[in-house]
Amino acid sequence: MKKIIPVLVTAAMLLTTAACSSGPAEPASGGAAGGAAGEPVKLRIAWWGGQARHDYTLKVIELYQQKNPNVKIEAEYATFDDYWKKLAPQAAANQLPDIVQMDISYLSQYAGRGQLADLTPYTKDGTMDVSSISPNALSGGEVGGKLMAMNLGVNALMTMYDPELMKQAGITPPPKNWTWDDFTAIGEKAKAGGKMIGGFAFRHDVFFPYYLRTLDQKMFSEDGSQIGYADDKPFIDYFTMYQKWYDASYLLPLDKEAQKKGTAEEDEVLLGKALWTNGWSNQYLAVANLSKNPLELHPLPGPNGNKGLFLKPSMYFAVTNSSKQKAEAAKFISFFVNDVEANKLIKGDRGVPVSSKVKEALKPLLTPNEAKIFDYIAWAENNSSPMDPPSPVGAVEIEKLLRDTSEQILYKKLTVEAAAAKFRKEANAILAKNKK
Template sequence: MKRKFNLVLAVLMTAVMLFVAACGKDGGNSGSEGSKSSAPASSGAASAKPSDSGKPVELSIMWWGPDARHEATLKALDIYTKQNPNVKFKPEYVAWDAFWAKLPTLAASKTMTDVLQMDAAYIQEYAKKNTLEDLSDLDLNGIVDPSVIENLKIDGKLYGVPLSQNAQGIAFNKPELEAAGIELPQQNWTWDDYFAFARTAKEKLPEGKYGISDTSNLWDWYQWYQTANGGKPLMSDGGKTFTLDKELFMKYQNTFAELRKDKIVPPADKVLAFLENDPTADPMGSGAIMTRGATTGSVSALEQLLPGKVDVVNMPTGSAGGGWAQSTIFLSVSAGSSNKEQAKAFVKWFITDPEAGQALGLTRGIPINPEIYKALEPTLQPKDKLGKKIYDVALEKALPFYPIASGYTEWVDTYKATMEVVMFNKMSIEDAYEKLNKLGQEIAARTK
């Protein structure tokens, strides 16, 4: 009898052990949706949650910006950790200059952070150095417009998830122009319209006030003119090709020379004393100029200088369009990260989570995700809505954003210095062209 009891007990114990093992096995598979999201993104990664395996993960992250951005980002990181307790962060945040001074060293030593903020002016450079992870397998359908994604790809790959909408346009002092009886800048105006507006404004405005400033010493303004009129960007193919269209350059610079001669724009010494966003020295904020270039991010500062007076229009256009409208700030993942899938999941979460959206607000501009912006819109101030408006008016005719190519900082500095000499009539426009074209071609040759 005792023997029979022991046999039954052994059978029962075996059954219990098998049942417990089976439960453990099922628990590991069903884990949670997090365990699925840790798979490669092409098979469903890129969901907004990282692996919930329970294994602690520390993601290092680095960004630049003002204090408001730092505080908002830290708050968002706390929200992520609350939602994903096994993920902690090692944050590092600095000013713009400090970020770009430090990043080359981190890239060279292969110690870049898992996640890092990236800018359109530098993303190609770091992508071509193989320091950034390809994020093409992230599913961003319904979050980011497919055309935006395609415009941002480098050699067919996506190296940064766009964070915000950004655009270049023209801000103008609406009530002062109306009071002077000057027709307001119109949507899709041309460069010829822009220069005609300047002449009309000078005729009708009081002494010491101008319709436009002299931007002949700013390389990006000239590039907008060149590309709007069908020319190539100044630097293309990663800087291997340099194109300074002589006919367009001479026409643009001669136009400004005539405007200076006729006192349609301020004298050179006054132009060089302007300081954007300074209450007394900002060209438009000070009341001296009726228009000023502005982006989605910068127009809000101008509205604070001139509350209720600022309206916006797109950049002057040509046969090819004009200005640009696209994201210029991203979150990227280091190619050397040991936590790539967790980093990818976090990057997607950053632009999709409603709670994160509320915490981040507009600290990186108009959110790229329309649902996040829609949730924020009722709380936005007029200065914030102007940022959205400048993006909306720029879209129709927008050209791609053409950043400074790697190695061309010297050329950009030389352009400014050279054209300022021209502004003071100390050098001919022809000589300026020869000098700038020669240097550009030399840099392009070194880049090949």
């Protein structure tokens, strides 16, 4: 499944209702760089996402500049795939923005190459206020014992479905402890009623590791030097199941999937062609707010879904090592995660807020769709297992390898068994190369 995340010059999914009220006190202005009161400071910040995220992030920036009139912030934004294509040459030229939005798949890569600054000093001197953020939430941004990125919110994997479409297809919504067999059986009924299952194709770099976790296995070994699952049976079982769905036309054909940009507006659930879509909880709102029918959040199938499910940092903000205004950049990130007024604009788009004070302040203000996300995360907190460590360097190459391999399976260029062996061999070679 694509990241339901969106459009160059736009920015992403979720909550955009704006209200205003005073937030908590900010950390003392300045710090090391740009610290003299009133001294002009210029920052660049980059993120990925869709129009909703773009709009409210610019409003948050405007709010920050109103409170800090000496600071001017330039914004850069793109769709998820285009974002990383743009960031890579900037990193190579040592011209990264001061603040970059970071994904867990890339965190080890950028941190391991020395391109991100350790934020620990700023948490210790008060520039970055972490007093209402739990150690677990903070640890999601640690690499090698250093805080390389600030967790902006918590997500969990989910299935989002349209109860009305299910009813029209004669299908009863499944219980929370449903299984992959239930998923397949619903797919058969959906197809008979002219519907698909899946508003987007599965993004295998997300859902295959989930499947492995339900089997008490991991995508990567503990030291990141090789594939983590002991033999190829999980790969074979997962992709045999997926190929069955694809061949039965339960899912969108690859050629049509390739034409999508990943925006909420393209979701087949909204178009009335699919019963549900699968993704991260923070992606729910952009689709739900566009739907004519109320949508519901639901856990992914099991068995052992509680072992597969985990609370994930939805994304991060990191300060780059090339920045000449690190302290001022850290101060903006602190504002972003702690200021109540700002978070009335953000309201969970980048995941349920990590600040307990912000979370409590937002609860009375949530729309029904926003409240569903907060409630689902609260449920997931009690029905999940600890997340895996950040992906090792080389994981992005392996994600592409997995995507390419899955297409070879679905186009019948490789048997599942041959694909499993090929994937293991090439993935291990990538990990070994990056361990040198």
